[in-house]
Amino acid sequence: MAYLPQIIFLLVLLAGIGFFTLNIRQLIKNIKLGRSVTLEGSKRERYKNVALIAFGQSKMLSKPVSGILHLVVYLGFLIINIEVLEIIIDGLFGTHRIFAFLGTTYNVLIATFEILAALVVVAVAVFWLRRNVLKLSRFWKPEMKGWPKKDANLILYIEWVLMGLFLIMNAADLQLQQLGADHYVSAGAFPVSSFISPLLDGMSVDNLTMLERGAWWLHIIGILCFLNYLYYSKHLHIMLAFPNTYLGKLTPSGQFAHNETVAKEVALMMDPNADPFAAPAADAPIPERFGAADVMDLNQIQLLNAYTCTECGRCTSECPANQTGKKLSPRKIMMDTRDRLQEVGENTKLNKGEFKPDGKQLLGDYISAEELWACTSCNACVEACPVSIDPLSIIMDMRQYLVMEQSAAPAALNNMMGNIENNGAPWPYNQQDRLQWAQEN
Amino acid sequence: MSENQLIVPTMASVAAKGKEAEILFWVGCAGSFDDRAKKITKAFVKILNKASVSFAVLGAEESCSGDPAKRSGNEFLFQMQAAGNIATLNSYGVKKVVTACPHCFNTLKNEYPALGGNYEVVHHTQLLKDLLEEGRLSLQGGVYKGKKITFHDPCYLGRANGVYEAPRELIKKLDAQLVEMKNCKQKGLCCGAGGAQMFKDAEPGDKEINIARTEEALEVAPDVIAAGCPFCNTMLSDGIKNKEKEAEIPVLDIAELIAQAADL
Numbered sequence: 146m147a148y149l150p151q152i153i154f155l156l157v158l159l160a161g162i163g164f165f166t167l168n169i170r171q172l173i174k175n176i177k178l179g180r181s182v183t184l185e186g187s188k189r190e191r192y193k194n195v196a197l198i199a200f201g202q203s204k205m206l207s208k209p210v211s212g213i214l215h216l217v218v219y220l221g222f223l224i225i226n227i228e229v230l231e232i233i234i235d236g237l238f239g240t241h242r243i244f245a246f247l248g249t250t251y252n253v254l255i256a257t258f259e260i261l262a263a264l265v266v267v268a269v270a271v272f273w274l275r276r277n278v279l280k281l282s283r284f285w286k287p288e289m290k291g292w293p294k295k296d297a298n299l300i301l302y303i304e305w306v307l308m309g310l311f312l313i314m315n316a317a318d319l320q321l322q323q324l325g326a327d328h329y330v331s332a333g334a335f336p337v338s339s340f341i342s343p344l345l346d347g348m349s350v351d352n353l354t355m356l357e358r359g360a361w362w363l364h365i366i367g368i369l370c371f372l373n374y375l376y377y378s379k380h381l382h383i384m385l386a387f388p389n390t391y392l393g394k395l396t397p398s399g400q401f402a403h404n405e406t407v408a409k410e411v412a413l414m415m416d417p418n419a420d421p422f423a424a425p426a427a428d429a430p431i432p433e434r435f436g437a438a439d440v441m442d443l444n445q446i447q448l449l450n451a452y453t454c455t456e457c458g459r460c461t462s463e464c465p466a467n468q469t470g471k472k473l474s475p476r477k478i479m480m481d482t483r484d485r486l487q488e489v490g491e492n493t494k495l496n497k498g499e500f501k502p503d504g505k506q507l508l509g510d511y512i513s514a515e516e517l518w519a520c521t522s523c524n525a526c527v528e529a530c531p532v533s534i535d536p537l538s539i540i541m542d543m544r545q546y547l548v549m550e551q552s553a554a555p556a557a558l559n560n561m562m563g564n565i566e567n568n569g570a571p572w573p574y575n576q577q578d579r580l581q582w583a584q585e586n
Numbered sequence: 587m588s589e590n591q592l593i594v595p596t597m598a599s600v601a602a603k604g605k606e607a608e609i610l611f612w613v614g615c616a617g618s619f620d621d622r623a624k625k626i627t628k629a630f631v632k633i634l635n636k637a638s639v640s641f642a643v644l645g646a647e648e649s650c651s652g653d654p655a656k657r658s659g660n661e662f663l664f665q666m667q668a669a670g671n672i673a674t675l676n677s678y679g680v681k682k683v684v685t686a687c688p689h690c691f692n693t694l695k696n697e698y699p700a701l702g703g704n705y706e707v708v709h710h711t712q713l714l715k716d717l718l719e720e721g722r723l724s725l726q727g728g729v730y731k732g733k734k735i736t737f738h739d740p741c742y743l744g745r746a747n748g749v750y751e752a753p754r755e756l757i758k759k760l761d762a763q764l765v766e767m768k769n770c771k772q773k774g775l776c777c778g779a780g781g782a783q784m785f786k787d788a789e790p791g792d793k794e795i796n797i798a799r800t801e802e803a804l805e806v807a808p809d810v811i812a813a814g815c816p817f818c819n820t821m822l823s824d825g826i827k828n829k830e831k832e833a834e835i836p837v838l839d840i841a842e843l844i845a846q847a848a849d850l
Contacts, residue, residue, distance in 0.1 A: 207773075399746025400696035407661040408701070411669065436659065465776040465799075470792030519789040522657050522781030523741040528772055544659030557786035558658045565663060569649030570615040571785055579613070580645035582624040583594040583631075 147239075154236035154365075161369030168376035172452060175490035178500075179445040186395035194533065199390040204531040208459065211275070214268040218304070221265040222383065225311070228258050232365050242318075245332030255333035259315065262308045263337045269304045276301075283458030286467075288477040293456055296378045303374070307367050314360035316341035317353050326350045329357075382455035386532040389453040392446045393533030398524045401541055406433045407549075436545025439506040440486045443539060450534040451483035460526035460536060466519040473519035475526035475536035481511035482539060508543055517543050518555055592631050596645040597678045607642035609713070610680045610705075612694065614687035615650050616816035622823065623686075623816035629845035630686050630710055636850055637722040639713075641684070647674050653689040654782040656697070665701065668693075672703035686710040686841060688742035688815045689780075695747070709743055711753040711814055711840050718759055725847045731761040735843070736808040738767070738799065738822060739774035740815035753814050753840050760847050765806045775799045777821035784817050800825025804835075811837045 197203045202219060206212035234243045244251050276284045276297060284297070315338035321329040335342070345353060375381050382389075413419050437443050460475035461467050467474050485507045493500045508514075520540045527535050547553045554562070561571045569576045600607050611634065616623040634641050652667035675683075683705045685691050695707035717723040735757050743749045750771045757764045769775045778788065778795030788794060800822055803811050811826070813819040816839075823837045 397692075397696050397747050399692040399742050401656060403697070403700040404661040404665075407665055411662065411665045414666075415669065435661070463773070465778060465795045466789070466791070468775075469788075469795050469798055471789045473789070515789050518786070519791075520781050521741070521776045521778060521783050521795065523776035524745040525741075525773075525776065528745050541657070541659065544657075545661055546659070548659035549662060554658060554660075555786050558782055561782065561785035562655055562658060562660050562663055565650045565652070565655055565667060569667070570619060571650060571654050572615065572619055574619045576649060577646045579618040579648055580594065580596070580643065582613075582618060582627055583592055585624070 151237060151239050157366060157369065158233065158236070161366075161372060165369075165372050165376075168373065171490065171494070172376060172381075174494075175486050176445050176448045176452070178441050178486070178489060178493065179443050179448040180441075182392075182444045182446050184392070190395055191391045191393075194393055194395075195387055195391045198393070198531070198533060199386045202531070204529075207529075207531075211272075211457075214271055217261070217264045217268040218272075221261040221268075221308075224261055225258050225265075227254065228311070229365070229368060232361070236365065241328055242330055242332050245330050251332055252334040255315070256336050259312065259335060259337040262311050266305060266308050269301050269308075273298070273301050283462040286458065286461060286474055286476070288474055288480055289456070289458075293379065293480070296380075297456065299374075300378060300380050303367070303371050307364060307371065310360045310364040310367060312338045312341055314357055314364060316345060317357035317360065320345050320348065320353050321350065321357060324350055324353070326354065379454065379456045381452050382532060385449065385453040389449055390533045392449065394527075394535060398527050401522075402538060404435070404545065406435060434546065435549035436547070437539070437542035438508045438546045438550070440482060440489050441500070442546070443482065443542060447535070447539055447542075448482070448486055450536075450539075451479050451486055453532055454479040454483065454534055455532075456480060457531070459529040459531065460534070463525040463529040465521055465523060465525065471516075471519040472513065473516045475540075478512060478516070478536045478539055479534060482507060485511050508546060512543065514547060514553065517547065520544075592628060593635050594631055595642045596647075597642045597680075598645070598647065600642045601678060606679070608640040609642075609682045609684050610675070610678070611641045611643050612651075612683050612685035612687075612690050613643055613648060614685055614690045614816070616820075617686055618648070620816060620820070622820060626686055626816060626819070626839040626841055629839065629850070630841040632845050632850040633714065633717070633723065633841060633848065636848065637717045639717070639722075644674060649674075651690045651693040652697075653693045654785060656693070657780070658782040664697075668698055668701045668703065672698055672701055675703060675705065680705055682706045682708070684708050684710055684713045686814075686816065686839065688740040688746070689817070692742040692746050709749055709752065709814065711743075711756055712749065714841065714844055715752045715755055718756070723844075723848065725759060725844070726849070728761050729847055730810070730843060733760075733762045733809040734765050734807065735760070735762045735810045735812050736765045736767055736803055736806050737770070737812045737814070737840075738777065738803065738818055739771055740813070740818050741774070741776050741780050743814055744774050745772060753812070756840050756844060757812060760843060762810075765808055767802045767806055769802060775802060777815075777818040779817035779821045784820075794825075796821035796825040797828055800829060804829065804831065808835060810843070811835060812840055812843060813837060814840050 202216055205215050231244050235241055275281050315335050318329060319335050319338055319342045322331045434442055440448060456476055458476050464473060464475055489500060492503055517540055522537060524537060527537050564571050564573050568574060595607065597607065597610065613627055617627040649670055650667055651671065652664035655667060656664035683694055688709060691707055691709045694705060737753055737757060739750065754764055775798065776795060777799050803822065811822055813822060819837055819839060826832050826835055826837055
């Protein structure tokens with residue numbers, strides 16, 4: 146019976162981690178529904194980007210207020226996880242504060258966790274105020290209605306609760322240490338919970354133990370629940386930011402993707418020996434679609450981008466089209482891609498690995514042509530993203546589908562393209578007159 | 587008359603003489619046909635002539651780089667244009683290209699290599715900066731001395747290719763006072779013309795992008811708005827006209843500023 150808490154702990158831990166693993170495997174499966182990508186460029190540069198952009202938060206700081214607040218929560222998340230390690234060991238072996246033998250180092254660690262926890266509570270409060278009271282416009286765009294708004298607030302509440310439980314646990318522990326209760330070694334420094342501790346004065350050892358144990362269990366169960374909430378929320382960035390910045394574009398942002406499918410067609414057209422009437426070989430693969438109409442037409446990096454997006458809206462607030470009231474919102478492009486990918490992923494899972502057409506697609510059912518045509522390809526969204534997401538590449542792939550598969554460009558653009566085809570300029574001028582300016586005064 | 591006569595050799599004429607031009611000046615469609623942009627082209631050629639730069643143009647052999655086709659989603663047309671242009675450029679053995687259009691600059695520099703076109707491509711502000719630093723060009727008179735000039739970063743020069751300093755250094759060389767808009771460099775606001783928007787009406791919204799950008803420029807009360815792209819130039823000129831400020835605040839390309847300061 147003495148081992149019962151340990152057995153329960155092991156089961157809870159296995160369930161939490163197991164369920165999370167299943168979801169991550171589903172996520173990887175979903176991402177693999179996209180076209181594969183050959184990675185180019187130096188690995189060194191990629192690791193440098195992970196170090197600077199993901200670990201170093203370099204792009205977050207371009208907005209100093211949210212940048213610094215985020216840094217606090219991020220550091221809290223990274224460092225307080227050391228405490229989780231202790232909780233897991235204690236839970237599995239029935240020990241209490243196993244790292245207490247570290248002495249002064251342990252005191253410094255616990256003190257650091259407490260200060261960070263308090264700072265996280267404050268930062269999360271400011272985040273909440275910015276979102277719900279100050280109503281920063283980027284949090285109140287049309288795509289943020291409903292679940293995205295709830296999701297964002299829920300994450301803030303969970304963080305509050307987790308930090309609160311951590312501090313309550315320590316406050317009760319401190320009382321128990323002072324009362325010389327069994328099992329509660331005198332260890333740790335409590336710069337924050339020592340202010341909470343007096344509220345517990347006069348409580349019996351039994352009640353304090355219940356409070357400490359309760360907070361301890363709820364804290365670790367809360368962490369496991371939060372871990373499993375990630376897959377259903379916008380919060381996956383806390384993990385995916387790392388692979389995403391690794392896979393971020395290394396070439397100049399003005400260099401748009403080279404389309405190899407089209408290159409093959411163009412080469413064939415220009416090959417004087419090619420027989421234009423030849424039937425394709427019986428075993429020839431089905432030609433790839435030009436551009437993207439659905440998530441399967443996008444590449445795996447673009448799909449990872451969609452899961453990485455945490456809906457901060459920095460892209461949308463920098464977008465010139467969005468700023469001037471157009472429907473386009475780069476954040477919505479990413480959210481739609483993710484939502485559609487989830488839908489396609491579920492469908493594929495239910496149909497034993499084979500996607501059963503559901504009469505829907507990303508283009509039209511999620512993202513409208515109007516949004517796509519409003520883009521000026523200025524790269525402001527790409528520049529603004531703190532985790533190297535590239536909404537522009539998705540917009541451009543979808544434009545390719547609209548134009549090359551559907552001939553559905555706006556009439557004015559069709560005129561422009563007709564002019565380029567006929568006279569090598571977007572306007573109806575004769576190519577022979579290209580040097581006329583040199584004769585004019 | 588002869589003093590003002592531009593010397594604009596074509597690659598064909600240079601090759602016919604058995605010579606080679608060091609730099610190909612890629613004029614671009616706007617620079618060739620658009621009345622406002624042609625002035626920029628001529629100002630730049632005046633400077634090239636003054637500095638005795640060995641250059642040539644393609645003339646009637648030049649064709650659209652394909653930028654608006656690619657950004658519209660017509661990869662076919664883009665690659666056809668690129669293939670034609672690359673064949674022409676390679677037939678002349680072109681090594682270095684200069685252009686006053688950031689869209690051509692970006693396309694030739696970044697998107698032609700995958701199709702077999704490998705050249706050193708520079709924006710005209712980069713070449714002008716080199717000419718001044720090498721002493722091949724000098725500025726006197728200082729028509730712009732002390733004037734407040736703000737520079738609008740073209741997206742395809744700035745964010746797309748990280749060229750922020752060359753145009754700014756040129757403005758400083760004019761002894762002018764460079765004033766920055768609240769959104770500049772990496773955060774520069776688009777003029778609204780990129781991604782083939784130049785050739786279509788904007789989607790429904792509550793404002794035109796070029797008006798928004800013009801307002802940002804007017805906030806710093808400049809004497810001149812400097813641009814480095816023929817399309818930005820058009821968009822901002824339209825914005826200034828909309829605000830009825832065209833009599834007071836000219837929108838000028840960096841090449842025009844340099845040509846005027848060098849009294850060309």
